[in-house]
Amino acid sequence: MILLKNKKRSASFIAALILEVLLLFIVIIINIPFFWMISTSFKVESDVLAYPPKLIPSVINLDGYKYIWTLVPFARYFINTVFVSVSIAVSKIILASLAAYAFAKIPFKGKNTVFYIFLGTMMIPMEVIIIPNYITLSTIGWLDTYWALIIPFIVGAFSIFLLRQFFMQIPKDLDDAAVLDGCSRIRYLFTIVYPLSKPALLTVGLYAFLSSWNSFLWPLIVTNSDNMRVIQIALKALQDSWMIDWTSLTAASTIATVPIIVIFFFVQRQFLEGIAITGLKG
Amino acid sequence: MLNKKQIDNIEGWLFITPPLIIFTIFIFIPMGVALFISLQKWNLLSSMHFVGIANYKKMFLSGHFWNSLLVSLLYVLGTVPVSIGLALIIAIMLNQSLHGISFFRIMIYLPVITSMAAAAIVFQYLFEPNIGYFNHILSVFGLPPLQWLNDRHQALIAVIIVGIWKRVGYNTIILLAGLQSIPRYYYEAAMIDGASRMQMVRKITIPLLSSVTFFVTVMQIIASLKVFTSIVVMTEGGPARGTDVLPYYLYKNAFQYHKMGYASAVAIFLFTIIFIFTLLQFKFGEKKVHYQ
Numbered sequence: 001m002i003l004l005k006n007k008k009r010s011a012s013f014i015a016a017l018i019l020e021v022l023l024l025f026i027v028i029i030i031n032i033p034f035f036w037m038i039s040t041s042f043k044v045e046s047d048v049l050a051y052p053p054k055l056i057p058s059v060i061n062l063d064g065y066k067y068i069w070t071l072v073p074f075a076r077y078f079i080n081t082v083f084v085s086v087s088i089a090v091s092k093i094i095l096a097s098l099a100a101y102a103f104a105k106i107p108f109k110g111k112n113t114v115f116y117i118f119l120g121t122m123m124i125p126m127e128v129i130i131i132p133n134y135i136t137l138s139t140i141g142w143l144d145t146y147w148a149l150i151i152p153f154i155v156g157a158f159s160i161f162l163l164r165q166f167f168m169q170i171p172k173d174l175d176d177a178a179v180l181d182g183c184s185r186i187r188y189l190f191t192i193v194y195p196l197s198k199p200a201l202l203t204v205g206l207y208a209f210l211s212s213w214n215s216f217l218w219p220l221i222v223t224n225s226d227n228m229r230v231i232q233i234a235l236k237a238l239q240d241s242w243m244i245d246w247t248s249l250t251a252a253s254t255i256a257t258v259p260i261i262v263i264f265f266f267v268q269r270q271f272l273e274g275i276a277i278t279g280l281k282g
Numbered sequence: 283m284l285n286k287k288q289i290d291n292i293e294g295w296l297f298i299t300p301p302l303i304i305f306t307i308f309i310f311i312p313m314g315v316a317l318f319i320s321l322q323k324w325n326l327l328s329s330m331h332f333v334g335i336a337n338y339k340k341m342f343l344s345g346h347f348w349n350s351l352l353v354s355l356l357y358v359l360g361t362v363p364v365s366i367g368l369a370l371i372i373a374i375m376l377n378q379s380l381h382g383i384s385f386f387r388i389m390i391y392l393p394v395i396t397s398m399a400a401a402a403i404v405f406q407y408l409f410e411p412n413i414g415y416f417n418h419i420l421s422v423f424g425l426p427p428l429q430w431l432n433d434r435h436q437a438l439i440a441v442i443i444v445g446i447w448k449r450v451g452y453n454t455i456i457l458l459a460g461l462q463s464i465p466r467y468y469y470e471a472a473m474i475d476g477a478s479r480m481q482m483v484r485k486i487t488i489p490l491l492s493s494v495t496f497f498v499t500v501m502q503i504i505a506s507l508k509v510f511t512s513i514v515v516m517t518e519g520g521p522a523r524g525t526d527v528l529p530y531y532l533y534k535n536a537f538q539y540h541k542m543g544y545a546s547a548v549a550i551f552l553f554t555i556i557f558i559f560t561l562l563q564f565k566f567g568e569k570k571v572h573y574q
Contacts, residue, residue, distance in 0.1 A: 016378075016379075016380055019375060019378055019379055020379060020380075020381060020382065022375065023372075023375055023376065023379060023382075023386050024386075026372060026375075026390075027386055027389040027390060030389070030390060030392070030393060030447065030450070030451070031389060031392060031393075032415075033393075033401060033404045033405060033408065033447070034392065034396075034404075036404060036407065036408060036415060037400070037404040040404075040407060048413070049413055050413070051412065051413050051418070052418045052421075053413055053414065053415050053418050095300045095301060096301070098297040098298075098300070099297055099298045099300070099301050101297060102293070102294045102295075102297035102298050103298070106290050106293055106294040106297070107290055107294075108290050108291045108293070108294025108295060109291050109294075111294060114298060114302075118298075118301060118305065121305050121309050121310075123557065123560045124309055124313065124553070125504075125508055125552070125553065125556055127508060127510070127529050127532060127549060127552060127553075128313070128316060128549045128550070128552060128553040128556075129308070129309060129312035129313060129316055129549075130536070130549075131316060131319060131536050131542055131545060131546055131549060132311070132312035132315035132316050132319065133308055133312050134536075134537075135315070135542075136307065136308075136312070151304075152304065152308040154300070154304060155300055155301040155304050156301075157301070157305075160301060185293055210395060213397070214395075214396075214397040214398065214399075216397075216398065216399055216510070216511040216514070217510055217511070217533075220514070221533075221537060231397075232397055232399040232400075232511075233399075235397075235399045235400060235403060235515070236399060236514065236515055239403060239406075239515065246407050249403050249407075250403070250404060250407065252400075252403075253399075253400035253401075253403045253404055254400075256397050256399070256400045257396050257397060257400045257401075260395055260396065260397070261392060261395070261396070264388075264391075264392070264395050265388070268384075268387075268388050268391070269384070272387055272388075272391060272455055
């Protein structure tokens with residue numbers, strides 16, 4: 001009897017081991033492009049053109065990074081991208097939390113109707129309204145400015161929705177106590193609700209930062225000068241230029257990718273749980 | 283002196299004013315404007331000229347439009363079943379996994395957070411016919427090399443592969459959350475009744491997961507209909523319009539040929555298809571839940 005049990009246990013141990021190995025294998029396959037991206041960014045030309053392709057560079061070569069940081073004003077693109085993404089993330093946290101607070105806690109006329117109309121904005125793909133928005137921005141003279149890159153994204157229905165769900169969990173007793181103490185709504189929001197909602201606010205900020213950092217279609221259309229270029233568009237421009245090689249291109253791609261991956265490693269738990277809860281945006 | 287109710291009304295509306303303004307200027311009005319421009323002939327420089335539904339007629343008579351619609355549909359058909367199927371398998375495996383689940387979750391999600399432009403450049407290198415890694419893999423299995431991005435049909439397959447790679451992690455995480463919400467005692471009861479592992483997957487997991495699967499499928503269809511960046515970076519719609527998906531066709535007509543009226547008609551068409559899928563999600567998404 002004991003023998004049978006042991007046998008069963010070792011069989012399930014082997015099954016679990018096989019499962020882990022398989023998962024590891026899948027994860028490696030999925031991440032192969034990253035290995036190639038990073039390794040190619042350090043290769044010399046003979047390694048890039050080698051066949052069969054070499055994953056490990058024979059010597060470490062930094063020319064690709066030097067090229068894009070010096071010959072191309074990549075530092076400018078990088079700063080532009082950071083500036084735009086941070087501005088959007090900060091303003092989204094503030095403006096979305098104000099609206100979310102109103103939807104969660106203030107009984108005002110027309111609340112439900114407005115809330116559903118706001119939610120409805122998520123159903124409208126950017127592709128469809130891009131021509132009118134382009135015309136609006138060109139009419140007010142905002143094309144090729146930071147305004148064009150930032151203002152349309154300073155608040156979003158998704159952030160409002162996510163924060164509202166979170167604020168609704170704050171117990172009503174706390175609201176009532178604050179009212180009795182004569183605490184104004186703005187003060188209540190900043191001193192009581194904010195500290196309680198750190199994970200949700202962080203998630204909203206991160207989503208905003210990430211989608212702004214990676215956005216492509218919008219900056220492609222509303223900017224064209226070198227001064228206003230963001231990294232994603234710079235990648236496309238680099239790729240179109242004649243004097244570019246795979247080493248510099250992958251170096252630029254690495255710079256465009258690694259900051260995001262590093263941030264993600266620090267905050268992945270909140271991030272992945274946020275997605276699992278809302279499941280609304282990818 | 284204002285009473286409590288009036289203060290609530292004022293404060294409530296004040297707090298939602300910023301999004302109200304932004305959405306009005308950049309979403310609500312543009313929806314109407316898009317429809318309006320689609321009825322005009324306009325190249326940005328000339329004055330607008332009302333042409334009724336001529337742009338729509340032109341669109342439905344255009345071979346290039348039908349080509350783009352077909353390419354988009356093939357892209358959807360190529361990406362959706364594979365990325366949902368793979369995600370389902372990986373999610374079920376992750377759900378059984380005892381160790382390292384959080385590590386695997388992170389690693390599977392990396393492509394989702396990566397910029398598509400950067401990924402597309404790297405894939406272009408991997409798809410390179412002479413020095414690329416994919417042809418090397420084929421040769422290891424004794425298969426002939428492919429032309430990938432240089433061939434009309436293979437290019438579509440290449441961008442489909444990139445599309446699947448980019449989203450499989452998102453689908454996995456959502457499906458995994460769905461799996462984790464299935465109560466353990468269902469499986470325990472089935473185990474007592476002597477059900478095999480495959481039977482449990484077929485009789486418990488798949489039916490109980492149907493609403494989540496439906497959700498990720500619709501989201502994947504919508505995302506696939508909107509594919510743009512990988513096309514711009516990898517193929518620019520070519521070769522021979524083989525990857526000229528609808529969003530790219532729309533972009534080219536609007537911002538390269540400046541046919542704003544015609545491009546708006548394409549935009550309205552694209553919106554209609556996407557909207558139908560969104561409505562499907564709203565209508566059937568909740569009702570298909572099999573568990574309470």
